Amino acid sequence: QVQLVESGGGLVQPGGSLRLSCAASGSIFSMSTMAWYRQAPGQQRTLVATLTSGGSTIYADSVKGRFTISRDNANNTLYLLYLQMNSLKPEDTAVYYCNTEAITQLGYSSISWGQGTQVTVSS
DSSP states (O other), X not given: OEEEEEEOOEEEOTTOOEEEEEXXXXXXXXXXXXXXXXXXXXXXXXXXXXEOTTOOEEEOGGGTTTEEEEEXXXXXXXXXXXXXXXXXXXXXXXXXXXXXXXXXXXXXEEEEEOOOEEEEEOO
């Protein structure tokens, strides 16, 4: 079991910045890809950015140059994922979800989702 806890959402004016955090913990043997998704009202959940264990990143075209994904392996049982969001636009308004792919201590592949954190960009 992998538990994800997100934080850092809120209300920000256009052009402002926010930093989202995601803490992944539990029975983790190794962590593979960590990612951020978002879902706006009435729309499907879409990929924002991914970061592999090897350090490769993929960004949605809409956020390239504005968002930065990063991770920190605090220890073998706690992994931290961040999303630095700069130059925010109203169209970035959505619920943001953390997503991880891990191998558990029992050897199983585990895909987990966080509970979501609301980001609202408005003047």
